Amino acid sequence: MALLQISEPGKSTLPHEHRNAIGIDLGTTHSLVAAVLSGEAKILQDEKNARLIPSIVHYQKEAILVGNEAAKQLANDPTNTITSAKRLIGKKLSDIQPDTTPLKLVNQDQLIGIKTNQGVKTPIEVSSEILKKLSAIAQNHIQDEICGAVISVPAYFDDAQRQATKDAARLAGLHVLRLINEPTAAALAYGLDKKVEGRFVIYDLGGGTFDISILQLSHGLFEVIATQGDTGLGGDDYDLALFNWLISDLDIKVEDPKIKQALISLSKKIKEDLSQEYKIEINERLSNEILIKKIITQAEFSQLTDNLTQRTLKAIKAALHDANSTIDDIDGIVMVGGSTRMPVIQKAVQDFFKKDLLNDINPDEVVALGAAQQANILAGNTNENLLLLDVTPLSLGIETMGEIVEKIIPRNSTLPIAMAQEFTTYKDGQTAMMIHVVQGEREMVKDCRSLAKFSLKGIPPMVAGAAKIRVTFQVDTDGLLSVTAKELSTNTQASIEVKPSYGLDDEQIRSMLEDSFISANEDLEHRALAEEKMGGRQLLEMLKNALSEDQKLIDKDEIKLIDEAVKGLEMALQGDDRHQIHEKIERLNDVTQNFAQARMDHSIQKALSGKTLKDMEL
Amino acid sequence: MAITLTEKAAHRVEKYLQSRGKGVGLKLAVKTSGCSGMAYVLEFADQIDPQDEVFESHGIKILVDPKSLIYIDGTELDFTKEGINEGFKFNNPNVKDSCGCGESFTV
Numbered sequence: 001m002a003l004l005q006i007s008e009p010g011k012s013t014l015p016h017e018h019r020n021a022i023g024i025d026l027g028t029t030h031s032l033v034a035a036v037l038s039g040e041a042k043i044l045q046d047e048k049n050a051r052l053i054p055s056i057v058h059y060q061k062e063a064i065l066v067g068n069e070a071a072k073q074l075a076n077d078p079t080n081t082i083t084s085a086k087r088l089i090g091k092k093l094s095d096i097q098p099d100t101t102p103l104k105l106v107n108q109d110q111l112i113g114i115k116t117n118q119g120v121k122t123p124i125e126v127s128s129e130i131l132k133k134l135s136a137i138a139q140n141h142i143q144d145e146i147c148g149a150v151i152s153v154p155a156y157f158d159d160a161q162r163q164a165t166k167d168a169a170r171l172a173g174l175h176v177l178r179l180i181n182e183p184t185a186a187a188l189a190y191g192l193d194k195k196v197e198g199r200f201v202i203y204d205l206g207g208g209t210f211d212i213s214i215l216q217l218s219h220g221l222f223e224v225i226a227t228q229g230d231t232g233l234g235g236d237d238y239d240l241a242l243f244n245w246l247i248s249d250l251d252i253k254v255e256d257p258k259i260k261q262a263l264i265s266l267s268k269k270i271k272e273d274l275s276q277e278y279k280i281e282i283n284e285r286l287s288n289e290i291l292i293k294k295i296i297t298q299a300e301f302s303q304l305t306d307n308l309t310q311r312t313l314k315a316i317k318a319a320l321h322d323a324n325s326t327i328d329d330i331d332g333i334v335m336v337g338g339s340t341r342m343p344v345i346q347k348a349v350q351d352f353f354k355k356d357l358l359n360d361i362n363p364d365e366v367v368a369l370g371a372a373q374q375a376n377i378l379a380g381n382t383n384e385n386l387l388l389l390d391v392t393p394l395s396l397g398i399e400t401m402g403e404i405v406e407k408i409i410p411r412n413s414t415l416p417i418a419m420a421q422e423f424t425t426y427k428d429g430q431t432a433m434m435i436h437v438v439q440g441e442r443e444m445v446k447d448c449r450s451l452a453k454f455s456l457k458g459i460p461p462m463v464a465g466a467a468k469i470r471v472t473f474q475v476d477t478d479g480l481l482s483v484t485a486k487e488l489s490t491n492t493q494a495s496i497e498v499k500p501s502y503g504l505d506d507e508q509i510r511s512m513l514e515d516s517f518i519s520a521n522e523d524l525e526h527r528a529l530a531e532e533k534m535g536g537r538q539l540l541e542m543l544k545n546a547l548s549e550d551q552k553l554i555d556k557d558e559i560k561l562i563d564e565a566v567k568g569l570e571m572a573l574q575g576d577d578r579h580q581i582h583e584k585i586e587r588l589n590d591v592t593q594n595f596a597q598a599r600m601d602h603s604i605q606k607a608l609s610g611k612t613l614k615d616m617e618l
Numbered sequence: 619m620a621i622t623l624t625e626k627a628a629h630r631v632e633k634y635l636q637s638r639g640k641g642v643g644l645k646l647a648v649k650t651s652g653c654s655g656m657a658y659v660l661e662f663a664d665q666i667d668p669q670d671e672v673f674e675s676h677g678i679k680i681l682v683d684p685k686s687l688i689y690i691d692g693t694e695l696d697f698t699k700e701g702i703n704e705g706f707k708f709n710n711p712n713v714k715d716s717c718g719c720g721e722s723f724t725v
Contacts, residue, residue, distance in 0.1 A: 003698065003705025006634060006644065007661045037705070038634055039662075141704075 005038040019147045021177060021379035022138045023185070023371025026127065026151055026165065028086040028234060029207030030338070031055045032365060033134040034372035035142065036381070041189070041369040044141045052364055053137075057082045057129045059116035066133040078102040078261040080116050084236065085130075087208045088112050088123040089168070090161035102257035124168045131172035148177035150375040152367050154209045155181040156229035158439075159451070159480060177378045182206075183213035184224060185370030186336040189361055192217060199225075199329050201319070203349055203357075204336035204367075205312065208234040212315045214323040214330075223414055226322035228315040233308065235271070235339035241305045242267035246282075246292055259286050266292075274301050275341050302344045309348045316352065322412065327353050335359040336366050392417070396451075396473055396481060399436035401426050402530035403445040408473045411441060420472040422488075426538070428545065429461040433469060435485050437496070443523035444530070456485040458492040464538075529578040536573050536585050540566065543592060546599060553598040558591075565591045619691040621646060621673045621680045627697040627706060628676030635662065635678075642666060643679030646695070647686040656689065658708055 023041070025032045030052040034043045043051045050068060058070035058081045065073065073081045079102055088096065093107045104115035113120040131151075138146060151174075153165055162179055169176045183202035187193070192200055197217055204211040211229040243263055247254055254260055266284060273280050274296070282294045302309075320326065333353055339345065340363050350357055361369070392415065397407040400423070409419050425433065433456045440448030459467050468488040475481050484495035543566065551559065569584040623631065623644075635641045643666075647659040663681050666672060670681040682690065693710040 003700065003707055004658060004660045005705050006631070007659075009645065009661050009664055040634065040637060 008039060019379040019381060020142045020144055021147055021372075021375035021381075022135075022142075022149045023368055023373070023375045024131065024134055024149050024151045025182070025185075025365075025368035025371060026086065026130065026134075026153075026168075027055055027206055027367075028084050028209060028236070029055055030364060031130050031134055032368035033138050034365070034368040035138060036372050036376035037141075041372040041376075043365050043368060044137050046137045047140070053130070053133060055083070055085065055130050057085070057126050059118045059121065061117050064118070064129055066129050075258060075261055075265065078257045079104055082114055082116070082121070082126050084208050085123040085126040087231070088114075089127060090123075090158070090164035102260055124164050125171065127165065127168035128171035131169055131174055135172055135174055146174075147379055148175040148375065150178050150180050150185075150371045150378065151176060152182045152185045152371045153179050154204075154229060154231055155183055155211050155213050155224070155227040156209075156231060161231075162480065177375055180371055180374055181211075181213070181224065181227075182209075182367045183211055183215070183227075183334075183336065185367045185374065186334055187215050187370065188373050189366045189370035190334055190358060192332075192334075198331035199323075199325065201316065201330050201333045201353070202336060203312070203316070203333055203340065205339040205345060206234050206337035207339065208232075208236050210234055210312055210315065212312070212319045214319050214325065216323075226319045226412060228319040228322070230311065230315060233311055235337075235342075237308050238271055238305050238339065238342070239264060239267040241308065242270055242296075242301075245296070245304055246294065250290065250292075254290075256287075259290065262286055270296065271301075271342070274298055275343060298343060305344065309344060312345075313348060313352055316349075327355075330355070333357050334366075336363050338364045392475060394439045394449075395441055396437070396439050396475070397448075398423075398471060398483075399434075399438060399445045402534040404527055404530050405438055405440070405443055405445055405448055408471065409475065413475075416474070416476050418472060418474040420470050423469045423471055424465050425459065425462065425467045425469075426464055427541070428464050430464065430467070431459045431461055432457045433459060433485065435471060435483065435494075435496075437481070437483050443527040447523075451481070452483070452496050454483075454485075454494055454496040456487065456492065456494040458490070459487045460490055464541075525578070529576060529581075532578050532581045532585070533573055536569055536581050539585060539588060540569065543588070546595070550595075550599050550602065553602055554595050558594065561591045562588070562595065621675070621682055621687075621690065621692075622694045623675040623678055623680065624694060624696045625676055627695050628678045630697045630706075631678050638662060640664060643672075643681055644695075645681045646690060646693070647683060648689045658690075659686075660695075660706060 020035065022044075023034045032043055032052060034041055036042075045051050046053065046067070048068075053067040054071045056067065056070040056074065058065040058073040058077070060080070070081055074083070082103060091112060092110060093105055093112050096105065096112065106113045106115055106120060108120055108122060111122055113122055114126070135146070135149075149169065151165060151169060153162055157165070165179060166176050183204055186202050186204065187200065192198070192215070195217055200215045200217070202211070202213045202215065204213075209229070209231045210233040212227065213224050214226040216223050216225045246263055246267060254263065263286065266282070270280055270282065279295065279297045282292055282296070285291045330353060333349060333355060335346070335349070335357050340359065346357065346359070392409055392411060392413045395407045395411040396409040397405045400406045406421065408421050409417055423433070434453060435456060436445070436453045437451045438445055438448040439451050442448050456469065459469070470486045470488055472484045472486070473481065474484075480497070482495060482497045484493060486493035543562070547562075565584070565588040569581070569588050572581045572584040631644055641662045641664055643663050645659070645661045645663040648656045649659055663679075666679075666681055667683070670683055671687055673680040673682070689712055690708070690710055692712065693708055696707045696709055698704065698707050
C-alpha cells in the first residue's frame with residue numbers, strides 16, 4: 001500500500017489529489033532534487049543514497065550515463081564526457097575559450113554543439129539528460145504523478161539562458177512551474193521570509209557561477225533589491241588557478257586531454273583538501289615525463305586566487321551601491337554553493353562585512369531545499385501566500401529616432417511587470433513603425449544589446465505626431481519578455497515574444513553595467529547631440545512642406561534669407577557640434593517667424609471667409 | 619482495542635513534531651473518498667477536541683474522533699522504507715479491500 005506522510009491540520013489532501021511537485025537545483029558541477037514530505041523539505045537520494053548528482057553526462061555509442069557513472073568515464077574518455085554544460089547553455093561558440101575544455105565544440109545553428117559518440121549534442125540536450133535523471137530519482141520516491149518542478153537558475157541568467165533551461169526541462173518531460181533565482185531559493189530555505197524585517201546579502205559561489213543578491217524583507221514579504229554576478233566565475237576558476245600553478249614549472253606542454261583531465265581532477269582535490277588542512281604535499285606521477293612534486297599552504301592558495309576573491313568582493317560593492325546600502329544596513333549574509341566552504345572565502349566575506357555568516361545549512365543543498373518549498377506552494381499544497389519578487393537584471397527599452405534608447409522598464413524592477421509608453425510618428429503620412437527592443441543601461445542603441453525587431457504596419461496616414469502608438473513591455477515571473485505595439489485609433493497591433501537571441505553572457509552584462517557608470521557623461525552628450533540633430537531635421541522637413549504650400553505668402557528677400565538659414569543648418573547637421581546645430585536652429589526659427597505668422601493669418605482668413613459675423617457669434 | 623505506533627513510527631513523529639516546533643500529537647481519521655471508498659487522514663494536531671479519544675503510544679498522543687475509530691480501531695501505525703521511498707503505513711485489521719495504490723480502502 002501507499003506510504004502516507006503527515007499533513008498540517010485540516011490540510012489533508014484527498015487520495016490522488018495531493019499534487020506532488022519537486023525542486024531542482026541544476027548546478028554547474030552538481031545537481032540536486034528535493035521535495036516537501038510531511039511538511040519538511042528534503043533532498044531526495046538516488047538508489048545509492050547519493051544526494052549530490054554530478055552534472056556530468058557521458059555519451060557511449062549506445063548508452064547515455066549520467067551522474068557518478070558518467071564521472072567515472074571522465075579520465076578515460078574526456079571528449080565524450082560532458083561537464084559544466086551549464087556554462088555553455090544559451091551561448092555562442094565565440095563566447096567560450098575552447099582551450100579550457102577537452103570537449104570538441106562546433107558551431108550548430110548559432111549555438112554551441114558538442115561532438116560526441118552519439119553525434120552533435122547541444123548543451124540543452126545535455127542538461128535535459130541530467131534533468132531526466134533527477135526526475136527519475138524523484139519519481140522513485142514519490143511513486144505518483146509529479147505535477148511539476150521549480151528549477152533554480154542564477155539571478156544573472158539572461159532571457160536566452162532562462163529559455164534554454166526551460167527547453168531542457170521540456171525535453172526531459174518536466175513541466176516547469178517556475179524558474180526561481182538561486183539566491184531567492186536560498187533565502188527561502190533559511191526561512192528568512194518568516195522574519196519580520198531585514199536586509200540580507202546572499203553570497204553564492206558555486207562551481208561555475210557567482211551571484212550576489214540583496215534581499216529586503218518587510219512584514220514577511222521579500223523583494224530582491226539588487227543583483228550582481230558573474231557566470232564566468234566559480235570554484236572551477238580556483239581549480240584552474242591551481243592547474244596553472246601545477247604546470248607552471250613543467251617543461252613540456254600538456255596537450256593530451258587525459259592528462260589535462262587528470263590535472264584538473266588533481267587541482268580539485270588539492271582545493272578540497274585545503275579546506276580541511278593548512279598544508280598539502282603533492283607527489284603525483286601523471287606520465288613517464290610528468291612528475292609533480294610540490295607543496296602548497298592555505299596562505300599560498302589564498303594569494304594565488306586573491307584576484308578571484310577580490311572579483312567577488314567588487315561585485316558585493318556594486319550590489320550595495322545599487323541597493324543604496326552600506327555594510328551597516330546588512331542584517332545577515334547567507335553563504336550558498338559548495339565553494340563557500342573554502343576558508344579563503346569565509347574569511348574574506350566575514351572580514352568585508354565584519355559580521356558572522358549564515359552557513360549552517362549545507363551550502364550545496366540550500367538552493368534545492370528552497371526550490372522544493374516554492375514548488376510545494378505553487379502546487380497548491382499549502383495555504384501559504386508567498387510573494388516572491390524577482391527583478392530585471394538590465395533595463396529594457398526601444399530605439400527611438402536618432403538611435404536613442406527610450407527605457408521602458410528600468411533595471412531592478414520587480415517581476416512580473418508590465419509598463420507602457422506612447423510613441424508617435426515622425427513623418428507625415430507614416431504608415432509603419434519599426435520597434436527595436438534593446439536591453440542595457442546606455443543611452444545609445446549601439447551600446448546596448450539588441451533583443452528583437454518587429455514592425456507595426458497599417459497605421460492610418462496622419463500628420464507627424466498625430467498617431468498614438470502604445471508600446472507595452474511585459475516581463476513574466478520567469479523573466480521572459482513580450483512586447484506589444486498598438487495604434488490606438490484603429491487598434492492595429494503587432495507583438496513579439498522575445499525569443500532567445502543566444503549570445504550575451506553575464507560577463508558581458510557585467511561589463512555593460514560598468515560601461516554605463518563610466519560613460520554616463522559621455523552618453524548624455526551623445527543623447528543631447530542626437531536630440532538636437534533630430535530636432536533640426538524635423539524643422540527642415542516641416543519647413544519644406546510649408547514652403548511648397550505657402551511660398552506665395554512671403555517676398556523674395558525673405559525666401560532668400562530662409563534659404564541661407566536652411567543651408568546653414570544643413571551644414572551644421574553634417575557635423576557633430578551640438579552647440580552649432582542649436583545655434584542654426586535658433587537662426588532658422590528667427591528668420592521664419594514672419595512666414596509662420598503669415599501662414600497662421602492666412603489659414604485663419606481661409607477659415608473665416610464666407611462666414612458672417614452672426615455665424616461667429618453663435 | 620486501541621491505536622498504537624511502532625517504535626520507529628513514534629520516533630519519526632517525535633522528530634517531525636520537534637522540527638515543526640508545535641503540536642500536541644498526531645490525529646488519525648478516515649474520510650469517505652478515493653477510489654475504494656474511504657481514505658486515511660494523517661495530520662499533526664495542535665489541540666485536543668473534547669470528543670476525541672486519546673491514545674498514547676511510546677510517548678506520542680494519538681487523537682481519533684469516535685466516528686473514525688469504528689473503522690480503524692486496532693490499527694498499528696508503522697514507519698517503513700520501501701526501496702528508496704519512505705512514509706507511514708496503516709496496519710488496519712478492519713480492512714477488507716483496498717484500491718491498487720492503497721490510498722483508499724473498504725471495511
